[in-house]
Amino acid sequence: MSQAMGIITCNCRADILRSITRARPMAAVPFGARYRLLDFMLSCMVNAGIRKVGIISPYNYRPLLDHLGSGKEWSLDRKSDGLFIMPGGPESLRAGLSHFPLRDLLQNSEFLYRGIKRDVVYSGSDFVANIDLAQLLAFHRDADNDVTLVAKPLAPDDEARKSMLNLEWSLEKGLTGWGGLKGQSDEQSLFCLGILVIKRDLLKEIVESSPYVESMDMFDFLADNMRHIKFGVYEHKGFYRKITSIDSYFRCNMALLDPAVRQELFNENAPIFTKIKDNPPTKYRFQATVANSLIASGCVIDGSVDGCVVSRDVHIEENASLKDCIVMQRSHIGKNARLENVILDKYVTINDNVMLKGKPGEPVVISKSAIV
Numbered sequence: 001m002s003q004a005m006g007i008i009t010c011n012c013r014a015d016i017l018r019s020i021t022r023a024r025p026m027a028a029v030p031f032g033a034r035y036r037l038l039d040f041m042l043s044c045m046v047n048a049g050i051r052k053v054g055i056i057s058p059y060n061y062r063p064l065l066d067h068l069g070s071g072k073e074w075s076l077d078r079k080s081d082g083l084f085i086m087p088g089g090p091e092s093l094r095a096g097l098s099h100f101p102l103r104d105l106l107q108n109s110e111f112l113y114r115g116i117k118r119d120v121v122y123s124g125s126d127f128v129a130n131i132d133l134a135q136l137l138a139f140h141r142d143a144d145n146d147v148t149l150v151a152k153p154l155a156p157d158d159e160a161r162k163s164m165l166n167l168e169w170s171l172e173k174g175l176t177g178w179g180g181l182k183g184q185s186d187e188q189s190l191f192c193l194g195i196l197v198i199k200r201d202l203l204k205e206i207v208e209s210s211p212y213v214e215s216m217d218m219f220d221f222l223a224d225n226m227r228h229i230k231f232g233v234y235e236h237k238g239f240y241r242k243i244t245s246i247d248s249y250f251r252c253n254m255a256l257l258d259p260a261v262r263q264e265l266f267n268e269n270a271p272i273f274t275k276i277k278d279n280p281p282t283k284y285r286f287q288a289t290v291a292n293s294l295i296a297s298g299c300v301i302d303g304s305v306d307g308c309v310v311s312r313d314v315h316i317e318e319n320a321s322l323k324d325c326i327v328m329q330r331s332h333i334g335k336n337a338r339l340e341n342v343i344l345d346k347y348v349t350i351n352d353n354v355m356l357k358g359k360p361g362e363p364v365v366i367s368k369s370a371i372v
Helices: 015-021 038-047 062-068 102-106 109-113 133-142 159-163 200-209 218-224 246-255 259-265
Strands: 004-009 052-057 082-087 119-123 127-129 147-152 166-170 174-178 190-199 231-235 240-242 289-291 304-306 321-327 338-344 355-357 364-366
Touching (some): 004 038, 038 127, 062 082, 102 109, 133 231, 147 166, 190 200
Parallel strands (some): 004 119, 289 304
């Protein structure tokens, strides 16, 4: 069992996905036909042997609780340690710039004081990746770092760069700050992925001693005390996508249609766990045609599906055509409907003969339970 505990903050800005996050937090957004965004980091922690995980929840936490339950699917329904649901603070005036608000830790400080764990893995929940946290923790302890940031170079056109910390880092000097670039090209730049490992005693000290703790971000404190803190940077070389817009959410789902991406994310040696639903296999009827798509269980397919991600219990009637679409749970697409570049939230009904067509980069989004 790991000598680390985990904290995942789900209390992050959610309005960037418009109607998709109107009634659910970002962490509970469906992804890849059967998962939620939270599943990825939570599974990474469990795979690393972390058995004490705190989830900082936002105000619209009900879908999160419904998905997590007692934590059984992640082996966190335990007598000691296990899964802890903790309240998040109200959104601050600088919510768009916050990464790890200290107010969330302040009102859950008892979670930090219980137990004897040495380190804390602190992470966001608005990205998709499968990271070997055991290797990260070994790197952190071998170097005896106070704080280790997980980072990765990002393509110059990646919109996630605007919301991530650009690290001022070099092999010679190590980490000297974050924000602007100092003589580094785009190819050399590393961006913090919203994941770090920090010594638990240091984290307790930050919560106890930070001025303006109600409005400060953890990175504010770290920046003010860089001379007294030993930092390390751990580079993640695998797949990583941060959800920053409707378009990035759409493209991240579509990336799963690449077998190489699926093989990396859903590694049998480091599985991604999720809430189990005992559905029957999907039924493909005589007229069904399916190409390059992910189809979850419990569906009935009568029409044509090409390049789509389709969740559980979806019914696509005869002569309906779907191309480059994301269809969430229990949606119904009527006869002769034509959908292209469309995102359907849960329980959507598309009537017969309806045509919906979005543009590349601008998919049409249909709200939960809508009838079109």
